[in-house]
Amino acid sequence: xxxxxxxxxxxxxxxxxxxxxxxxxxxxxxxxxxxxxxxxxxxxxxxxxxxxxxxxxxxxxxxxxxxxxxxxxxxxxxxxxxxxxxxxxxxxxxxxxxxxxxxxxxxxxxxxxxxxxxxxxxxxxxxx
Amino acid sequence: xxxxxxxxxxxxxxxxxxxxxxxxxxxxxxxxxxxxxxxxxxxxxxxxxxxxxxxxxxxxxxxxxxxxxxxxxxxxxxxxxxxxxxxxxxxxxxxxxxxxxxxxxxxxxxxxxxxxxxxxxxxxxxxx
DNA sequence: CCGTATCCCCGGCGATACTG
DNA sequence: CAGTATCGCCGGGGATACGG
Numbered sequence: 001x002x003x004x005x006x007x008x009x010x011x012x013x014x015x016x017x018x019x020x021x022x023x024x025x026x027x028x029x030x031x032x033x034x035x036x037x038x039x040x041x042x043x044x045x046x047x048x049x050x051x052x053x054x055x056x057x058x059x060x061x062x063x064x065x066x067x068x069x070x071x072x073x074x075x076x077x078x079x080x081x082x083x084x085x086x087x088x089x090x091x092x093x094x095x096x097x098x099x100x101x102x103x104x105x106x107x108x109x110x111x112x113x114x115x116x117x118x119x120x121x122x123x124x125x126x127x128x
Numbered sequence: 129x130x131x132x133x134x135x136x137x138x139x140x141x142x143x144x145x146x147x148x149x150x151x152x153x154x155x156x157x158x159x160x161x162x163x164x165x166x167x168x169x170x171x172x173x174x175x176x177x178x179x180x181x182x183x184x185x186x187x188x189x190x191x192x193x194x195x196x197x198x199x200x201x202x203x204x205x206x207x208x209x210x211x212x213x214x215x216x217x218x219x220x221x222x223x224x225x226x227x228x229x230x231x232x233x234x235x236x237x238x239x240x241x242x243x244x245x246x247x248x249x250x251x252x253x254x255x256x
Numbered sequence: 257c258c259g260t261a262t263c264c265c266c267g268g269c270g271a272t273a274c275t276g
Numbered sequence: 277c278a279g280t281a282t283c284g285c286c287g288g289g290g291a292t293a294c295g296g
Contacts, residue, residue, distance in 0.1 A: 025243025110238040115153025
């Protein structure tokens with residue numbers, strides 16, 4: 001019944017293989033989008049399609065360049081995000097979701113729906 | 129378009145009010161279940177209904193008593209988890225989801241479904 | 257059994273400065 | 277603009293010991 005977690009935690013993983021994959025599917029998902037930045041990156045890219053680095057950073061709001069870069073890297077490695085660099089001056093790099101990344105939409109949607117209802121409850125005052 | 133994050137991050141929040149609630153519903157959800165432990169606690173309780181402390185700890189696997197306690201506390205404060213202590217020797221404390229906590233099921237389900245499909249993809253070898 | 261209190265470590269994260 | 281490097285803080289989280 002127990003879903004053991006692979007030692008070491010969830011963040012900054014490289015691409016999972018069948019061997020190191022947790023038995024529990026929920027944990028598998030946590031393995032790939034287990035921190036808030038990854039979720040927010042996902043949200044932006046799924047909303048706007050293709051975005052440049054700065055654009056992404058500004059739209060997420062309070063995220064440092066370093067953290068954005070590192071999260072984008074790991075999401076590249078896990079196959080969620082596609083990165084395309086253009087040899088221009090000044091440089092331009094565009095990020096978008098891969099097909100795999102797109103499949104996470106239902107998860108995001110569920111989160112969005114819940115958040116909306118929650119706020120509605122709060123507004124109505126009929127919570128708890 | 130931007131969904132600014134309330135300063136200070138997501139973890140260990142007290143019960144949100146309309147004022148400190150983020151504009152973006154996805155962030156609202158992250159505010160309440162933004163770390164892996166909270167998700168795993170949710171998974172166990174939604175799966176098995178009511179559980180004692182030790183039971184919960186064992187079924188989650190690698191979680192220390194301290195972390196489990198603290199996460200349960202914050203989930204109590206945010207109204208996701210119900211706690212009931214019995215005046216017995218030895219003590220018995222039972223945890224369960226509140227009605228509000230139950231409403232998070234669709235989010236968990238979406239995560240579960242995605243994790244299953246992902247593993248299926250890996251097995252088939254047709255990923256990326 | 258359930259919980260709190262300490263101690264301590266490690267990693268996420270921001271700030272800043274510097275390259276192409 | 278995009279990215280790397282370095283430094284330092286702070287808090288999550290483990291280990292342990294103790295109390296009710």
